[in-house]
Amino acid sequence: MSRITIKDIAEMLKISTSTVSRALSDHPDISEKVKIRVREVVSIMNYQPSEWGKNFRSKKSRLIGLVVPKMNMFFIPSIINGLSSVLTEKNYHLLILISDEDMEIEKKNIDFCCNYGVDGIVISLTSETQDLSHLEKAANLDIPVVIFDKSIPQDSFDEILIDDAASTSAIADFLIKNNVKSTLCIFGNKKLEITKRREKGLMEKLSDSNIKATKLYAENEDQARNFVESVILTEKFDSIFAMSDEVLAGLFSAFNSLNVSPKDYLITAISSGKLTSFLAKNISIVKHDGFEMGKTTAYKILEKIETKSTAVETKYMDTCFQEAVI
Template sequence: MKNGKATIHDIAEKLQVTASTVSRALNNNPRISDATKKKVLKAAKELNYQPNNIASALRSGKSRLIGVVVPTANRNFFSSVIRGIEEIANSFNYKVVISQSYDDYEKEMQTIEALLNVQVDGVIASIGKTTENVDHFKKILKKGIPLVLFDRVTNELDVSQVVIDDYFGAFQATEHLIKEGCKRIVHFTSSQNINIYKERKRGYEDALLKHGIAVDPELIRFSKLQLEDGRATMQEVIDEKTSFDAVFSASDYSIMGAMQVLKENGYKLPQDVKLVGFGDEPFTSFTEPTLTTVNQKSIPMGNITAETFFEILNQKDQTNIISKKTILKPELIIRNSSLNQENI
């Protein structure tokens, strides 16, 4: 066996049949008898044969692999989207290759290059926070490979997108705080190059204006929205003696950091400060007080993203693909962190 790896020729030699017979048996060709297929599969198992997917892809033009690029897989939102994608992909006998960009532009470019090198049949991606140049995604399209974006998308690419209505979710969250009596609402946001943060900020601002509350730039704080960013930003607001009675964050992680710092500084929650996050991460239902947040419909988003991908993949005329944008409605999950005492 060459390099210690079994090939179809090794299986053929073991069974005294042709390599083409082995290949057809492994691919369940109806011209091969069931008895021969069983012998081939048994020999393949005994020799620990692993198919060369790249070679197979070159021969057939299909690898039956989908590249899925996410900023990070250890967030409930992204892991749930991946689960939704896999549910549909498996039904089409496709597998997904999951790659993480870690919100790093260079890593994202390298990931796309690697996926193209292993001959994936298409790419599903959520763009990283630091990505401003999308030429690496344009390279996918130039190769005639389907590309579908979800959650973090860009209008620079004429491709199908699946997103939630971030504006509506943020508007709902902010209006809820206003109805609970809040007027000085701090907003944690991130890079406005990313559509989701731009839309959440716009929803926050429009809810204030609807209720006659002026938008105060001093209350809008930018960061990477990690837990440590929430801690640092909240401490800055307190140290600056900025007047505030609520915090609405575009991320559950940074609102968790804010909650920790508020408690450390002696604030009572929700009596002194009310809190709302975004994402409905599992920990939000276990904090004290439990956190109000926005559910992003992650599994349905994954399902619809994959369904959209296969609609494109199965079109005969790949030169005339019509892009579409699917917008899902988020849901405000109201918990104790944003309610007046009498409503708890």
């Protein structure tokens, strides 16, 4: 059976489509008798109003485009949950697009959002993204954009970020306090600003100490595992730092494959804390909350949609250092 439309209801009742529409909206110009007849037919025929039609009339799609560089199990799901918790309550829906760490796909995703008529775009940039000219297309169409988590130096769009330099500076203080002599530092993709900021915060503080730091860069969990396996048995470290849950997972995969005990190292990481609770008890972390970042990003994009403000703000999410209790 094909979908019932307002036109079908109007033909059945021999009234105009505008009368049906106003009856469904409880318009005062429509008699109670007509409203009752319309509601009866709607109930019998299981009529469902068209969201597209309502949105077209209000000039709103009620869609927020979410563009992410990749989908993984470590951080993005909690971001999505946070976004959804706010947007669903405000009767908005997420249109999720994955850029696969490819700037050309990211550009196409932005074009798709613009052509689809989304009300706003929230985006985490790819490792290849060096300029934001493709986001200007959305801005020129009065579609607000908020960047979260992964960004580049810019002052054109709102950002919701972790204070990466402060986070790794706190890690460095902890290593110094514990008299670490040599540490293995596992960073993410070398191209990403988030990697550069975390590396800078850690290395600047460690440069004032006697701690020897060996750096590795891994784009994903598998690379982290392979790189750790290549050095962990041949070089001596008393500490290991992982800049994200993804490379932390790679580190513990290497431990398992080489039968190495994590208890032999002072381990630190920047983490949501969910993964670490399953891996080992001796992991001290700078804890961030993806769910809260998602909520904060949602509130910001809704604010931009509702106020049409052109002011640009960078907001840093709160983090806290949690020392392992063994």
